[in-house]
Amino acid sequence: MSDKKYKIGYTTEVFDMFHIGHLNILKNARRRCDYLIVGVSTDEVVKSYKNKTPIIPFKERIAIVNELKCVDKVVPQTSMNKMEAWNQLHFNVLFHGSDWQGSDMYNNMINQFSNVGVDVVFLPHTDGISSTYLSEILQKINIENFE
Template sequence: MKKYKVGYTTGVFDMFHIGHLNILKKAKERCDHLIVGVTTDELVSYKNTKAIIPQQERLAIIESIKYVDQVVLQETMDKMDAWNKYHFDAMFVGSDWQGTDKWNAFEQQFGAIGVDIVYFPYTDGTSSTKLKEILEDILHEHTSD
């Protein structure tokens, strides 16, 4: 298993769950210094939704996790902009993105400058999207009565 000096990962981290913890733990196991970008409330709109947990609270949650060495705001989806600021040598991401056009392009772009993209197994059965859907169903049941 290759160990990196500086690793980077990002996320919305809305409704923090075990999948989030898994990726942060695995990322820290693979690097000496883990930088985590927390997506701003404004940028969350790329998922065509709004964060339930406000940005400042999501930052506080991530800052409190022992696997995280540095927390930054992710204000753009431009990963190269992040590399220019933080000079990481590995970017960690869930396997649900592996093989997509977007991440294939990142692999080429970052491979050219010696940065590895490392995929971790997606945690089946949980996601913030699924949690939101369950909450909406429960809310709908209670308002329909």
């Protein structure tokens, strides 16, 4: 990963049950750009591609991200189409966790963004933590408490 510094960076996430992995991505992204815009997925977007409702409601998730000093601007992510976001925000780089690197979805995005001069930079994923993992633990605790 190069140390190129960008003017405007963009990243998106659900940010359900905010954890250290989320913070690591945001801090790493902010180090790589002068201005970081963060898209927080709406509940409707999450339902459309994950077929589940986030545990933390959208208004609370966006409020949490908005309070972080490493974030300059927070916007709702109302579509999975990152080119729609670029058409509105004109960022120079899209940041995402390395767990998506090599996926068909991101390979297609890299090709699309190269046509408009936007880099896609994958930042290290924090192993051992995810909102899905936290949700599974909570479900297990809940089941054990009611057996």
